[in-house]
Every structure is written in C-alpha cells, then in structure tokens.
Amino acid sequence: MMLKKCLDRVPVGSELALEGHPACTECRQPAGQMHVFGCSHEECPGCRKILIGCNCNCLSSANSAKIIKALHDQFANLADAVEVVTAAIAESGKDAAYLTHAAMQYLYENVPPAIRADLNRGFQESHPGLVPLLQDEDGYGYYTAEQLSAALQIPLTEVHEKIDAMVAAGQGIRFGDGIRLQKVN
Ligand SMILES: [Zn+2]
Numbered sequence: 456m457m458l459k460k461c462l463d464r465v466p467v468g469s470e471l472a473l474e475g476h477p478a479c480t481e482c483r484q485p486a487g488q489m490h491v492f493g494c495s496h497e498e499c500p501g502c503r504k505i506l507i508g509c510n511c512n513c514l515s516s517a518n519s520a521k522i523i524k525a526l527h528d529q530f531a532n533l534a535d536a537v538e539v540v541t542a543a544i545a546e547s548g549k550d551a552a553y554l555t556h557a558a559m560q561y562l563y564e565n566v567p568p569a570i571r572a573d574l575n576r577g578f579q580e581s582h583p584g585l586v587p588l589l590q591d592e593d594g595y596g597y598y599t600a601e602q603l604s605a606a607l608q609i610p611l612t613e614v615h616e617k618i619d620a621m622v623a624a625g626q627g628i629r630f631g632d633g634i635r636l637q638k639v640n
C-alpha cells in the first residue's frame with residue numbers, strides 16, 4: 456500500500472504562484488482564512504496550480520471529500536458533468552482532479568436508473584466486490600481515483616451512446632426539477 460502525504464490547504468493571501476488578493480475575489484474569504492470548500496481560486500499546496508483542477512490529490516481525505524461534495528453540489532445539469540468527465544478522459548493516466556470526482560459522482564447519481572444499473576454492472580464486472588462509493592468519517596461520500604478510472608474506462612461511452620440515442624429519438628431526458636439534458640458533443 457502506498458502512503459500518500461497529506462498537505463495543508465493554502466489560506467487566502469498565502470499563494471506562491473497564483474495571484475493573491477486581500478480577499479478572495481471568488482469566495483470573498485479574507486486573507487488568512489481558508490477558501491470556501493470548492494472555491495476555484497484556491498491554490499494547490501503541491502503543484503501550486505488551481506486546486507480543484509489539478510491531479511495531485513494531496514489533501515487529507517476529509518478535506519478532499521468536502522471539496523468534492525461542494526463541487527458536486529454546484530452541478531445543476533448532467534450535460535455539465537458529462538463535459539467535465541469527458542475532458543478528463545482525454546488526460547487519462549493521471550489521478551482524477553477533485554472536479555472530475557465531483558462530476559463523476561453527480562453523473563452517477565443523476566443518470567436514469569437503467570443507465571445507473573448498467574454503470575453498476577460494468578463496475579462489478581471489472582472490479583468484483585468493489586463498492587463504488589466511499590464515505591469518510593464525516594459521512595461525505597466520494598470516489599477514489601482508482602475507482603473513478605475504473606468507472607471511466609468501461610461504462611461512460613455507453614452512457615454517451617444511450618444519452619445520444621435518447622436525444623436523437625426526441626425523448627430528451629428529464630430530471631428532478633424539469634432540467635432537460637442538452638446534447639453534448
Ligand atoms: Zn476563494
């Protein structure tokens with residue numbers, strides 16, 4: 456088993472590479488405070504790039520889960536989540552970014568039940584005995600990078616094909632609040 460080092464988050468104003476401000480222009484937290492979880496201006500303590508999009512996964516699992524949860528809660532439609540995950544596939548081989556984890560989780564929760572059943576089946580066939588969703592001690596659910604990459608390899612193209620087919624057939628796909636899925640290229 457590989458031990459991963461956990462790094463401390465970078466407070467507002469302590470950035471080394473990203474441009475710092477007296478207060479975060481995104482989440483409005485003052486200098487010295489932590490950004491709101493999921494803020495797109497937080498710097499990664501490892502690579503010094505934008506934390507939510509880098510591939511370091513260097514925070515503690517509790518902090519990682521909170522960031523993923525916050526990002527997950529910002530997704531409002533499946534098309535955005537598919538777009539994020541699709542972009543991540545182009546960079547496969549690296550650990551998934553927090554944003555990708557969040558998109559995958561959103562996708563998993565919001566696809567129609569039939570597709571989710573297919574996702575589960577593909578997952579279990581490739582990794583028998585693996586449970587897709589983990590929870591940390593605070594009760595936040597998240598995917599590990601290994602699980603995510605396993606999930607991405609098999610079923611996502613199928614998800615795309617099924618969604619494309621439904622949209623082409625003029626059915627559209629409806630979700631909870633009347634959100635309609637737009638075609639994703
Ligand atoms: Zn911020």
Ligand SMILES: [Zn+2]
Nearest residue numbers: 499502509511
């Ligand atoms: Zn990083």
